Amino acid sequence: MNPKTLVQSAARNKMLVVGTLLFLTVIGAAIFADNIAPHKYDEMNIQKALMPPSRDYPFGTDQFGRCLFSRIVYGSRIAIKIGLMVVAIQISLGVVIGLLAGYFGGKIDVVLSFLTDLTWALPPIVLSLAVVTVLGPSLEKVVISTAAVSWPGCARMVRSKTQSIKNMPYVEAARAIGESDLSIIFRYIMPNTLGIVIVLATLQLPGAILSTTGLSFLGLGSQPPAPDWGLILSEGMNYVSLAPWISIFPGLALIYTAIGFTLMGEGLRDILDPRM
Amino acid sequence: MFKYAVKRLAVGVLVVICASVLLFSIMQLMPGDPIRMIADPRLPPYRLEELRRAWGLDKPAYLQYLYWMKNLLQGNMGTSITTGQPVRQLIATRLPYTLLLAGTALIVRYVTAVPLGLMAAVGAGTQVDRILVITTTFLMLVPGYWLGILLVMVFGVKLRLLPISGFQGPASLVLPLITVVLPGLGGTLRVTRSEVLETVREPYVLTAYAKGLSERAVQVKHVLRNAIIPVTVSFFLDLPWLISGSVIIENVFAWPGMGRLVWGAIQRQDVPVVQGVFVIITVLTVVSNVIGDIVAGLLDPRIRMEIEEAGE
Numbered sequence: 001m002n003p004k005t006l007v008q009s010a011a012r013n014k015m016l017v018v019g020t021l022l023f024l025t026v027i028g029a030a031i032f033a034d035n036i037a038p039h040k041y042d043e044m045n046i047q048k049a050l051m052p053p054s055r056d057y058p059f060g061t062d063q064f065g066r067c068l069f070s071r072i073v074y075g076s077r078i079a080i081k082i083g084l085m086v087v088a089i090q091i092s093l094g095v096v097i098g099l100l101a102g103y104f105g106g107k108i109d110v111v112l113s114f115l116t117d118l119t120w121a122l123p124p125i126v127l128s129l130a131v132v133t134v135l136g137p138s139l140e141k142v143v144i145s146t147a148a149v150s151w152p153g154c155a156r157m158v159r160s161k162t163q164s165i166k167n168m169p170y171v172e173a174a175r176a177i178g179e180s181d182l183s184i185i186f187r188y189i190m191p192n193t194l195g196i197v198i199v200l201a202t203l204q205l206p207g208a209i210l211s212t213t214g215l216s217f218l219g220l221g222s223q224p225p226a227p228d229w230g231l232i233l234s235e236g237m238n239y240v241s242l243a244p245w246i247s248i249f250p251g252l253a254l255i256y257t258a259i260g261f262t263l264m265g266e267g268l269r270d271i272l273d274p275r276m
Numbered sequence: 277m278f279k280y281a282v283k284r285l286a287v288g289v290l291v292v293i294c295a296s297v298l299l300f301s302i303m304q305l306m307p308g309d310p311i312r313m314i315a316d317p318r319l320p321p322y323r324l325e326e327l328r329r330a331w332g333l334d335k336p337a338y339l340q341y342l343y344w345m346k347n348l349l350q351g352n353m354g355t356s357i358t359t360g361q362p363v364r365q366l367i368a369t370r371l372p373y374t375l376l377l378a379g380t381a382l383i384v385r386y387v388t389a390v391p392l393g394l395m396a397a398v399g400a401g402t403q404v405d406r407i408l409v410i411t412t413t414f415l416m417l418v419p420g421y422w423l424g425i426l427l428v429m430v431f432g433v434k435l436r437l438l439p440i441s442g443f444q445g446p447a448s449l450v451l452p453l454i455t456v457v458l459p460g461l462g463g464t465l466r467v468t469r470s471e472v473l474e475t476v477r478e479p480y481v482l483t484a485y486a487k488g489l490s491e492r493a494v495q496v497k498h499v500l501r502n503a504i505i506p507v508t509v510s511f512f513l514d515l516p517w518l519i520s521g522s523v524i525i526e527n528v529f530a531w532p533g534m535g536r537l538v539w540g541a542i543q544r545q546d547v548p549v550v551q552g553v554f555v556i557i558t559v560l561t562v563v564s565n566v567i568g569d570i571v572a573g574l575l576d577p578r579i580r581m582e583i584e585e586a587g588e
Contacts (some may be wrong), residue, residue, distance in 0.1 A: 012404055125523055126557050218524060235544055240432075248426070251418075251422030251423075259417055262413070
């Protein structure tokens with residue numbers, strides 16, 4: 001597909017347009033948090049604790065009188081950062097393992113496919129729980145352990161795509177002119193798996209954000225006073241009757257972000273890979 | 277079929293072994309001296325040395341692993357560092373609650389989502405289909421713990437209709453159940469819908485029509501019979517996800533299951549309890565995956581053949 005028709009079909013795809021708009025507002029909030037947020041995320045003001053939404057505090061305040069709107073705006077930085085990190089690690093692992101297993105086949109495929117099946121069978125979350133028990137709560141460890149068990153889906157998809165690409169005439173031609181295996185994998189095959197990988201990465205992002213936020217909600221990821229959405233939600237749990245806004249708004253922010261990425265992913269899928 | 281089942285089972289056992297090695301290795305990363313977690317560090321050094329020997333901590337790691345494995349196979353999971361209770365007993369009192377919640381949720385999800393999926397597939401492209409798919413996809417993006425808190429606010433705090441914490445009878449099950457079921461509807465609905473739509477395009481469905489079978493006979497005997505296979509399999513594959521997902525949800529409702537147990541254990545670095553729960557969840561995961569595979573083989577000879585031939 002040439003670039004011009006690609007842009008045209010992108011502009012016609014409503015899901016993609018709306019999704020991109022939502023996504024851009026979240027990215028915008030993350031980048032310009034200093035300008036958007038009326039207060040610092042850790043600025044306390046005990047006199048104004050647990051106030052409902054007002055003009056000065058659009059989302060109200062929490063038990064320390066911190067501005068919830070500002071905390072949620074700053075929190076978008078954490079959400080985007082952890083989402084991207086989890087997906088980057090998971091996709092790189094998945095792509096490399098999928099490419100190697102699909103291209104070489106034979107024993108390498110057997111070993112890598114077993115590794116994929118094994119990881120697939122590990123219960124989600126549980127690895128993160130084990131790691132956090134041993135090394136103590138930390139966002140980085142939650143990110144790494146979440147990514148470490150979430151790559152098999154991508155590996156399987158890239159593997160089967162590689163298997164179908166490696167017999168294409170242009171790959172034969174590359175082999176005939178004496179290109180090395182590595183060069184064939186990374187210069188001829190990988191670029192052709194990029195479409196599905198981009199779609200997959202976009203669709204995985206909401207899940208990555210939701211599960212890492214879930215661990216922060218349990219107090220195992222981000223630590224106070226970080227404006228992590230999951231952490232704010234869990235703080236709000238103690239005030240469900242006094243100050244419901246504390247837990248309502250971070251959840252809405254999560255859903256907003258997740259909808260943005262999902263629409264974008266589904267839209268991209270329509271354009272890049274209509275068969276999927 | 278027997279050979280196929282044995283093969284699946286062997287893979288399952290291998291997965292459990294690998295997972296236990298992984299868990300054991302993670303536990304080795306624990307900073308500091310494990311004996312100080314078990315015993316009072318103010319004890320005299322010779323006492324600590326004795327204890328170390330008694331616990332087998334002076335042995336190389338692989339021997340420690342085998343020792344741990346041996347105990348595990350005999351049903352001995354050690355004792356909790358904080359309460360001194362046997363881990364097996366702790367888990368035995370909590371597991372039924374987790375299984376009650378996850379099991380009921382699984383059944384309610386399939387009983388609701390499969391008919392809705394069929395409805396969407398029959399009306400594919402219509403307004404009904406679109407509304408069903410969009411609503412359930414939206415629900416997939418709602419974080420369960422947030423939904424839980426919202427339900428607590430509305431039904432527990434405002435309306436005071438339902439209990440929000442702990443387990444005091446069937447009414448306590450309602451809110452956690454809704455929280456677990458709603459986000460999961462979308463996945464099952466989509467699987468059902470796409471399987472039906474794919475099966476309809478199969479050549480054997482065309483053949484069935486060509487033979488002059490009635491619309492109803494084709495739909496029930498040819499389309500539904502085949503489309504339901506992957507849906508049944510996913511029923512078993514979903515159980516582990518529900519059990520691990522309950523770790524978070526149980527903590528919203530103070531549900532007395534394993535999720536709450538493990539959460540408390542993590543706070544206190546109670547390693548034996550975390551290990552025990554990890555092992556139980558892994559075994560449950562593998563068992564339901566193996567059952568799913570075997571059911572798939574039983575229902576669909578094509579899958580059975582593929583696996584049996586691949587191994588030749």
